[in-house]
Amino acid sequence: xxxxxxxxxxxxxxxxxxxxxxxxxxxxxxxxxxxxxxxxxxxxxxxxxxxxxxxxxxxxxxxxxxxxxxxxxxxxxxxxxxxxxxxxxxxxxxxxxxxxxxxxxxxxxxxxxxxxxxxxxxxxxxxxxxxxxxxxxxxxxx
Amino acid sequence: xxxxxxxxxxxxxxxxxxxxxxxxxxxxxxxxxxxxxxxxxxxxxxxxxxxxxxxxxxxxxxxxxxxxxxxxxxxxxxxxxxxxxxxxxxxxxxxxxxxxxxxxxxxxxxxxxxxxxxxxxxxxxxxxxxxxxxxxxxxxxxxxxxxxxxxxxxxxxxxxxxxxxxxxxxxxxxxxxxxxxxxxxxxxxxxxxxxxxxxxxxxxxxxxxxxxxxxxxxxxxxxxxxxxxxxxxxxxxxxxxxxxxxxxxxxxxxxxxxxxxxxxxxxxxxxxxxxxxxxxxxxxxxxxxxxxxxxxxxxxxxxxxxxxxxxxxxxxxxxxxxxxxxxxxxxxxxxxxxxxxxxxxxxxxxxxxxxxxxxxxxxxxxxxxxxxxxxxxxxxxxxxxxxxxxxxx
Numbered sequence: 171x172x173x174x175x176x177x178x179x180x181x182x183x184x185x186x187x188x189x190x191x192x193x194x195x196x197x198x199x200x201x202x203x204x205x206x207x208x209x210x211x212x213x214x215x216x217x218x219x220x221x222x223x224x225x226x227x228x229x230x231x232x233x234x235x236x237x238x239x240x241x242x243x244x245x246x247x248x249x250x251x252x253x254x255x256x257x258x259x260x261x262x263x264x265x266x267x268x269x270x271x272x273x274x275x276x277x278x279x280x281x282x283x284x285x286x287x288x289x290x291x292x293x294x295x296x297x298x299x300x301x302x303x304x305x306x307x308x309x310x311x312x
Numbered sequence: 313x314x315x316x317x318x319x320x321x322x323x324x325x326x327x328x329x330x331x332x333x334x335x336x337x338x339x340x341x342x343x344x345x346x347x348x349x350x351x352x353x354x355x356x357x358x359x360x361x362x363x364x365x366x367x368x369x370x371x372x373x374x375x376x377x378x379x380x381x382x383x384x385x386x387x388x389x390x391x392x393x394x395x396x397x398x399x400x401x402x403x404x405x406x407x408x409x410x411x412x413x414x415x416x417x418x419x420x421x422x423x424x425x426x427x428x429x430x431x432x433x434x435x436x437x438x439x440x441x442x443x444x445x446x447x448x449x450x451x452x453x454x455x456x457x458x459x460x461x462x463x464x465x466x467x468x469x470x471x472x473x474x475x476x477x478x479x480x481x482x483x484x485x486x487x488x489x490x491x492x493x494x495x496x497x498x499x500x501x502x503x504x505x506x507x508x509x510x511x512x513x514x515x516x517x518x519x520x521x522x523x524x525x526x527x528x529x530x531x532x533x534x535x536x537x538x539x540x541x542x543x544x545x546x547x548x549x550x551x552x553x554x555x556x557x558x559x560x561x562x563x564x565x566x567x568x569x570x571x572x573x574x575x576x577x578x579x580x581x582x583x584x585x586x587x588x589x590x591x592x593x594x595x596x597x598x599x600x601x602x603x604x605x606x607x608x609x610x611x612x613x614x615x616x617x618x619x620x621x622x623x624x625x626x627x628x629x630x631x632x633x634x635x636x637x638x639x640x641x642x643x644x645x646x647x648x649x650x651x652x653x654x655x656x657x658x659x660x661x662x663x664x665x666x667x668x669x670x671x672x673x674x675x676x677x678x679x680x681x682x683x684x685x686x687x688x689x690x691x692x693x694x695x696x697x698x699x700x701x702x703x704x705x
Contacts, residue, residue: 177448178439200558201571212557212574233466235458238508241450242432256451258459258562265572267562269459271449278511283466294449305449 174293177303180205184304188291189224190268196221201264225268228288228311229259232267234281246295253277257308259287273309286311315591316546317410318536319703320529321349322666325423327493327524327653334367337525337659338378338423349529350539351417353382356529358415360390360406362398362422362658365434371424374658375402378421388415396605396693397552398422399526399661400701404550406530416535422658423525433565443565443694453607454518456564458510461610463561465512467625470613472512474628476503478609479516479651481637486648488678491663493522494652503609517609522654526662528669545672547665548686549591549702555580564694580698581618585690588700589620596620599642600684601671603664605691606649615690616644619700643681646671661699664689668703 176182181204182190192203195210197217203225210217240251255272272281273290288311293302323344325337338361346353359382361375370377375389388409392401399422406418438444464470479498486492498516506515536544555563558570560577569577589595596619604615613627621642622630630636636644647653647667650660668687670676685705692698 178445195574198574200574203568211570215574233459233463235455235462235510235512236508237450237452237455238510241447241452244433244437244444244448245450246448254450256455256459265558266569268568269446269449269451269455269562270567283462 172301174299174301174304177294177296177305182291182306183224184291187227188289188306189227190289190306192223192225192264193220194223195219201225201266203266203268226261226263228286229261231281231283231285231287232258232260233283234258234272234278236278246297248295255281257281257287259308271305271307273307276309280310315411316533316548317407317530318533318541318544318546319665319669320351320417320531320536320539320541320544321345321347322669323348323527324491324663324666325525326491327522327656330523332425332523334364334371334423334425334523334525335377335381337523338421338527339381341423341525341527342378342382342419342421345419345527345529351529354385356417356419357387358390358406358409358418359387360392360402360418360420362402362662363391363393364424364658365393366427367425374422394552394693395695395697396657396691397661397697397699398658400550400691400699401552403528403530403547403662403665403701404552407547407550410530410532417529417531419527419529420662421525421527422662424656424658425523426521426656442567446565446567453564454510454513456562457518457608457611458513460561460614461513461608464610464613468628470610470628472504473500474613474631475513475517475609476500477631478606478612479503481631482606482645482649482651485638485646485679486652489648489652492648492652493654513608513610519607519650520654522656524653524656524659524663526659526666528662528665543705545669545703545705547701548704549588549700551584551587551591551700552698553583553587554696556583563696579618580696581614581692584692584698584700585619585688588688588702592702592704594686594702598686599688601646601668601681601687602642602644603647603649603667603687603689604644606645606651607655609651612644612649619688619690638679638681646676646679646681657693661689661691661701664691665701665703672703672705
């Protein structure tokens with residue numbers, strides 16, 4: 171089986187210490203995830219210049235939950251479906267909250283609001299790729 | 313005050329899973345509203361429909377679909393789509409038309425036939441659509457409700473019991489509502505025994521999707537006087553403002569909030585009623601009854617605070633004290649709310665107004681809020697849509 175490819179192209183890096191790929195407005199400094207390259211969404215800013223940046227790899231757990239039931243398509247479930255946790259993580263530098271699945275094997279009982287989280291990539295099942303596809307996930311920081 | 317319109321009649325098809333066309337529900341609701349208003353269909357010169365995205369082309373052009381089903385009679389039509397706020401936008405269109413003096417009496421109408429289970433995104437592989445991406449990652453609507461609920465637990469010390477208490481209260485309210493889908497009493501134990509959907513929210517904390525239809529006959533105040541309904545409840549405000557940048561909390565279907573590097577975040581939910589209060593020239597202290605969008609039990613607590621009915625963080629206490637029950641200081645969701653109805657998206661915001669109109673007319677029997685003179689609705693949906701309507705008498 172080949173190495174899993176990213177589920178979404180250009181949304182995150184996968185090598186070494188992975189990071190989400192976002193944009194930073196060159197004028198007002200606002201960050202965006204996913205990337206933005208048209209017009210800054212800050213109504214006080216009319217910049218169309220953005221730098222592509224890697225977002226902070228670590229943040230604070232803002233809130234969390236899990237999926238107790240199998241979500242509808244286009245979600246692709248492993249057989250049998252196993253509940254998974256979902257995190258909302260607050261990035262300090264960017265002053266934004268980013269959602270993501272939580273690393274496999276980490277349930278809600280291992281999470282508490284405010285704890286330090288870090289970004290990883292893990293494969294998730296995919297209908298056309300038996301090896302799965304990589305997505306970003308959050309994991310309690312070591 | 314200027315800017316007001318009259319609610320001459322209200323009508324609803326009972327909520328449920330009836331498996332019929334949404335058009336049938338809309339027609340039934342419209343006929344009931346027309347009869348309630350005592351206005352002939354031919355006298356309605358503007359039909360303002362709320363669209364449904366799940367019933368094919370007739371749903372996209374709901375205003376015309378209902379106008380045809382009721383019998384083409386040459387009225388002007390409009391169709392609004394604004395997710396959960398579709399019904400309020402349809403009402404806003406009718407209100408604008410009436411206040412501009414272009415029409416005297418209008419039908420505002422919405423109905424839906426819903427599939428079973430989670431609401432899912434449109435088909436096809438669309439990585440540019442945040443709604444597609446979040447569902448691909450398994451992030452459903454209950455995910456967001458649960459993130460907000462857990463946040464309340466972290467910030468205010470709310471407990472799952474505080475959330476369950478909302479369900480028990482709303483279920484008790486809806487028992488005697490003939491339009492409600494679920495008319496069954498629930499105990500705290502029933503809620504705790506239901507399956508965990510999105511921790512900390514259980515099945516009984518989260519609203520279902522339903523079929524249903526709701527309609528309003530609205531008119532100018534002058535027209536209301538002419539048909540002998542000078543004392544009909546009035547729409548005093550319709551707020552459909554967008555969020556402001558930067559967003560404070562992560563909203564469906566986004567995967568991230570805006571970055572607050574360049575400005576302080578503002579709560580979208582609290583801005584919706586704020587605009588309504590401003591339009592009506594009143595404040596939270598004037599409210600007698602509220603119909604809020606309890607997509608989840610915990611979300612009702614958020615709305616109570618966003619409406620300014622208590623201080624931030626106090627809604628669980630307010631509910632524990634019984635203040636939000638019928639008979640309490642500020643009853644919330646006397647209809648039974650989404651807990652008893654389940655969501656029929658384009659009909660729901662209209663149904664909220666139907667309930668307030670009936671409450672203000674004192675016709676609600678066992679679920680009557682005594683002496684109710686001013687009511688407010690609130691709802692919020694995907695893609696920056698939400699609304700708040702104030703009805704007064």
